[in-house]
Amino acid sequence: MDGLLAGLALGAAAGVGPGPLLVLVVTVTLRSGVRAGLLTAGVPVLSDALVVVLALTLLRQVPERPLAVLGLVGAVLVVAIGVRTVLDARAATLAAGELVREPAWVTLRRAFLVNIVSPHPWVSWLTVLGPLAISYGRDSLSVGAIFVVAFYVGIVGAKAVLALLVGMGRRRMRDAGYRRALVVAGALLVGAGVAMGVEFGPVALGL
Template sequence: MAFLTIGFLLGLAAGFAPGPVLALVISETLAHGLRSGIKVALAPLMTDLPVIVATVFILARLTHFNHILGIISLTGACFIGYLGYESIRSQGLRLADGQRAPRSLTKGMLTNLLSPYPYLFWFSVGAPTMVKALQLDPSYALAFIGAFYCALVGAKIALALAVETSRSFLSGRMYIYSSRVIGVVLCILALGLFRDGLRLLGFALICG
């Protein structure tokens, strides 16, 4: 249940966080309708698998190198903390003017591949969590990744629907408050990662 919850919360945060894929979801929905926005929202499902496999494979070979894993965990804590901070200070999103050139699923896939966020997330947060889950039970890893992508894609599709039906949603109070709540949760998760990192680096007394 813990890995399912963590996966869902991280996916939800990633889905709502401003970034190149989210911007493309919004602009495609404005310019070409809901169907185009949904196609872009599905792009991570088509592009992230090689990143996941590579990062999990690398980190699985580092399970006995606690100092390296500790540094990675601290890096992940900083990354998640940054996302949390950005979510807390969010003032909403500015809508695109809808005058961009036509896009497609291929464009969405390229945007996701060229964005640094999937690589940062999976190397610093996603893959370490997957390795930990696999060591306990493979079903935990499946729960984590399934919940993550359901929330990630679901959040972007929900935003596409919001743009289609109400252009004021992305700058309205509901989006801002939701973003801030997610930001607080991310900061709590970042503290947990920071604590794990200190433990791996040998600061057991500090961590209790």
């Protein structure tokens, strides 16, 4: 029960915490609808599989600079997506319920790239989640597995609820409000990317 509650609590907190993927969930839901937002919300289950395996295997053995390089690459990607969102907002419209439809694989690929190159999952699993999972696993492997599963139920569930709320609010928007929302979301993505660059750039570049 401790592993279950801890996983759910940490997952829910991570799901609503600020970060590139959270802003991307909002942006994608505004542009392409709830279905795309829900797909984006579920991406951590796919992208973090490698993170979890490596973190639990190589816990505390990963040097600081490789993580920083990964963070800098992620920063560039996030800024690029944010700038594109702001540029697209100029001609965006909600007329006749119009949505920017795209194949599911495109939505998943974009969110996967944003999350896999973000240092936050790596840092979280190497410093907090990994040690907790190993601690629970010492008592029972099933308890450790329950902790991991509960964490992802929490994080995906929180982001999915956000996508649903944004989707419901979207129906009440006019074109001007929709464009402003897209600009804000794009600006937040740019801000998140810049913050990542400031945080990890000096180490990645050896400054």
